[in-house]
Amino acid sequence: MDDQTAFVLALQLIALCTVVSALILYLMCKIPRNYFSAFSEDGALTYQNIGGGKAVLITSMDNYLGMHLAYHLSTRGFRVFAGVKPSGFEAEHQQDSSQSQSIARKIVEAKWKHFETFCKKEENESLGNLVTLPLDVCREDLLHEAVGLIRRHLPAGEDGLWAVINTAGLPCRNRLDGQDAAYWDAVLKLNVTGTLKVSKTFMPLLRNKKGRLINLGAKMSDNQEESQTPVAHTASRYAVEGASAALRNEMKHLGINVITLHPEGLPITKLFSAPSKSQVTENDRYADCEISVLPAAALEVVEEVLLTDAPKASYSLTKRMRYFRLKEKMINFTNSIQIV
Numbered sequence: 001m002d003d004q005t006a007f008v009l010a011l012q013l014i015a016l017c018t019v020v021s022a023l024i025l026y027l028m029c030k031i032p033r034n035y036f037s038a039f040s041e042d043g044a045l046t047y048q049n050i051g052g053g054k055a056v057l058i059t060s061m062d063n064y065l066g067m068h069l070a071y072h073l074s075t076r077g078f079r080v081f082a083g084v085k086p087s088g089f090e091a092e093h094q095q096d097s098s099q100s101q102s103i104a105r106k107i108v109e110a111k112w113k114h115f116e117t118f119c120k121k122e123e124n125e126s127l128g129n130l131v132t133l134p135l136d137v138c139r140e141d142l143l144h145e146a147v148g149l150i151r152r153h154l155p156a157g158e159d160g161l162w163a164v165i166n167t168a169g170l171p172c173r174n175r176l177d178g179q180d181a182a183y184w185d186a187v188l189k190l191n192v193t194g195t196l197k198v199s200k201t202f203m204p205l206l207r208n209k210k211g212r213l214i215n216l217g218a219k220m221s222d223n224q225e226e227s228q229t230p231v232a233h234t235a236s237r238y239a240v241e242g243a244s245a246a247l248r249n250e251m252k253h254l255g256i257n258v259i260t261l262h263p264e265g266l267p268i269t270k271l272f273s274a275p276s277k278s279q280v281t282e283n284d285r286y287a288d289c290e291i292s293v294l295p296a297a298a299l300e301v302v303e304e305v306l307l308t309d310a311p312k313a314s315y316s317l318t319k320r321m322r323y324f325r326l327k328e329k330m331i332n333f334t335n336s337i338q339i340v
Contacts, residue, residue: 047115049076050076050077050307051076051077051078051306051307053077053155054078054162054163055209056073056081056162056165057082057165058082058165058167059164059167059168059194060083060168060169061082061132062085063167064275064293065167065294067275068293068294070082070130071111071130074130075119076303083133084102085134086134086136086142103276105132107286109130109286110287111287131153133149133150138193147204151205160205160206160208160209161205162306163214164198164214165214166195169190169272170183171274172233172269175231184232187233187236188239191239192240199247206251206256207256211256212259212305213244213247213251213257214260215244216260216261217238217244217260218262219263219268244260245313248313259311259312259315261302265318266294294317297318
């Protein structure tokens with residue numbers, strides 16, 4: 001290669017790198033910094049329709065995990081159905097302590113109404129939707145009633161759910177020696193039996209859309225501090241993982257994807273705790289309550305799970321270190337092998 005040819009090739013390479021760099025810079029500028037926040041840089045509420053009206057069921061909005069996901073996804077253009085235990089409806093006008101059970105519903109509905117009123121959106125662009133309905137994953141009567149309610153709220157001509165996210169769970173309490181058998185039974189019933197009941201009940205709606213069933217599994221971390229969650233909760237979450245693996249195999253022929261989320265580094269106790277009246281600001285400003293428990297990375301994972309064409313079997317809800325990525329790949333590879 002003579003000097004002139006080398007010089008020309010060098011110029012072409014520089015020009016190509018310049019074009020690629022300019023394209024990357026352009027794309028970075030087009031992606032808003034506040035992609036996972038409902039606020040723009042000037043403090044105004046913004047609306048980003050990435051969900052396209054896809055119907056998603058959050059099985060429990062009684063805890064912070066369900067509250068955060070229900071509100072976030074509704075502000076991203078999803079049609080969200082959020083389950084609230086019946087007491088959250090019955091206690092609406094009661095003045096006793098049971099009223100606290102409807103706090104979560106009041107907070108999210110107030111925040112959503114505030115968002116609807118003040119958000120910025122394109123002209124003629126329709127907002128997502130948030131519908132609360134009475135639901136208890138352990139009660140088959142309410143589960144079947146929820147199917148009917150969801151069908152009535154779907155647009156004409158539609159009869160299916162794009163995703164079911166199982167957020168039901170009890171707050172973690174103490175260590176083994178500080179727990180009683182009744183608590184163990186309640187945790188296993190809610191997390192394991194509840195998962196199976198939800199899967200069976202909403203299978204027809206998921207099948208119609210070739211949707212995805214999303215469950216919360218155990219932490220994959222082997223770090224002692226990271227993995228110190230109460231025994232009953234941990235046992236139930238590993239059981240959910242096993243159930244999810246079996247369901248994945250069973251539902252494959254129906255076109256339903258079953259996905260397990262791993263809450264690495266997330267505050268498990270906070271995720272499944274319910275808000276109290278004391279957390280509501282003065283003058284009953286429910287819309288001002290802070291409900292965020294998931295970092296931007298976790299919300300990004302949830303959106304990927306909902307929107308990717310071919311979701312994996314397992315995801316970590318936080319930025320993965322190399323070890324966790326390898327472990328996650330091993331889990332996904334194992335789950336991809338058909339059990340004969």
